[in-house]
Amino acid sequence: MKEKNYGRIVNVASPSGLFGNFGQSNYGAAKMGIVGLTNVLAIEGAKYNIKANVIAPNAATRMTETLFGEDMSKLLTVDNITPLVVYLASEQCEITHEIFSAGGGRFARIGISTDVGYFNATAKAEDIFANIDEIRDLSNSIYPTSLADELPLFNEAMNKGN
Structure with a gap:
C-alpha cells in the first residue's frame, strides 16, 4: 500500500x-x-x-x-x-x-468523544466527588482524531481551573 x-x-x-x-x-x-x-x-x-x-x-x-x-x-x-x-x-x-x-x-x-472536563492540579478524592458532574459533562464534546487533538484540552482545562 x-x-x-x-x-x-x-x-x-x-x-x-x-x-x-x-x-x-x-x-x-x-x-x-x-x-x-x-x-x-x-x-x-x-x-x-x-x-x-x-x-x-x-x-x-x-x-x-x-x-x-x-x-x-x-x-x-x-x-x-x-x-x-x-x-x-x-x-x-x-x-x-x-x-x-x-x-x-x-x-x-x-464517535469517541471527550470534553474539557475539570482541572485541579492538587485534586483530592473529595474534589472528584464534588466535581463529578463537570468531569462527566459532554455538552461541548470534541471528537479527537489523534492524541494531539486532545492535548489542547489540558491547557483549556487548566485555564478554566484558574
Missing part, C-alpha cells in the same frame, strides 16, 4: 467492544484492540493515501443466534452490512479514522 501510495483498510470490531455485552469481556476487549489498531493505521497511513476505518456490524451469526429472535435474525444478515464495506473499500471513499455501525439496513457513524 505504501509503495502504491493508495490503500483502503476496513477492520471489523464489535458493538460488544464499543458498548459492552454481558459475558463477552474477552471478545469485547479484543475488538476494542482492533479499534485502537485502526486509529493508528489511519494516522500512519494518511501520508500514503491509505484510509483505515472500522465497522461494528450487527449481524446474526452462530455466535449471536441466542441474542436475536428469529425475526431480528432475518433482518440482521451479512448482506445488510456489505454496502458499507464496499463503499469504505472503494476509491471514492476519502473517509478515514472513523467507526461505523451497520446492521439490518441501518448505517451510522460511532
Whole structure:
C-alpha cells in the first residue's frame, strides 16, 4: 500500500467492544484492540493515501443466534452490512479514522468523544466527588482524531481551573 501510495483498510470490531455485552469481556476487549489498531493505521497511513476505518456490524451469526429472535435474525444478515464495506473499500471513499455501525439496513457513524472536563492540579478524592458532574459533562464534546487533538484540552482545562 505504501509503495502504491493508495490503500483502503476496513477492520471489523464489535458493538460488544464499543458498548459492552454481558459475558463477552474477552471478545469485547479484543475488538476494542482492533479499534485502537485502526486509529493508528489511519494516522500512519494518511501520508500514503491509505484510509483505515472500522465497522461494528450487527449481524446474526452462530455466535449471536441466542441474542436475536428469529425475526431480528432475518433482518440482521451479512448482506445488510456489505454496502458499507464496499463503499469504505472503494476509491471514492476519502473517509478515514472513523467507526461505523451497520446492521439490518441501518448505517451510522460511532464517535469517541471527550470534553474539557475539570482541572485541579492538587485534586483530592473529595474534589472528584464534588466535581463529578463537570468531569462527566459532554455538552461541548470534541471528537479527537489523534492524541494531539486532545492535548489542547489540558491547557483549556487548566485555564478554566484558574
